[in-house]
């Protein structure tokens with residue numbers, strides 16, 4: 001029996017890990033951490049050099065010195081391969097193997113990067129006559145149209161089967177919009193896929209355990225959820241600091 005502890009900074013991409021574990025029916029302990037007011041609190045920072053969530057502690061067979069693993073993608077692959085008998089992953093001989101790999105990595109690598117660039121540029125200006133604003137907005141819509149086409153033509157990202165590619169991706173279109181919102185009204189394929197994913201009992205159970213405060217209907221709505229309040233607190237703190245200087 002595995003001995004797994006998942007550290008999850010609430011309202012964040014750590015939600016992927018309990019969701020996966022619920023899908024695979026693998027037991028785990030969930031340790032919740034709160035943003036302070038936006039970034040990780042000291043106890044989470046102390047766990048891993050990057051101080052980011054999620055972090056997996058695997059004490060199976062070694063309670064003295066548990067293995068510590070960061071990066072949600074690495075954690076998801078580790079759990080599937082080590083304790084999940086390869087379930088929710090496609091094997092190299094599957095016709096959709098390349099699709100599985102591509103979509104497994106797309107959201108957390110390409111798409112999160114695009115959203116990060118939008119967030120950075122909007123932090124300076126949202127004036128759409130500004131070339132940087134236009135460039136990042138165009139890139140965001142290219143990525144959304146690309147993703148939308150995939151899920152409009154396929155039930156799940158890797159094809160007919162629900163896989164870890166779906167688990168890796170939902171966060172970027174739901175909870176991530178509490179940090180940088182984007183309108184999904186014109187992307188019906190994504191909205192329908194979000195409904196299919198978030199209707200899964202394992203998703204509902206994981207979110208209830210990890211983020212009971214989050215309203216799933218709001219997260220999957222076309223216009224997106226309200227902004228995470230830790231942002232305003234962080235800005236106020238920075239302004240106070242500036243005044244003192």
Ligand SMILES: N[C@@H](CCC(=O)N[C@@H](CS)C(=O)NCC(=O)O)C(=O)O
Nearest residue numbers: 012013039040052053054071072073
């Ligand atoms: N690529 C990493 C990103 C980890 C990450 O940035 N996590 C955020 C939560 S959404 C975090 O811990 N932020 C707080 C901080 O960095 O202090 C992953 O997928 O695990």
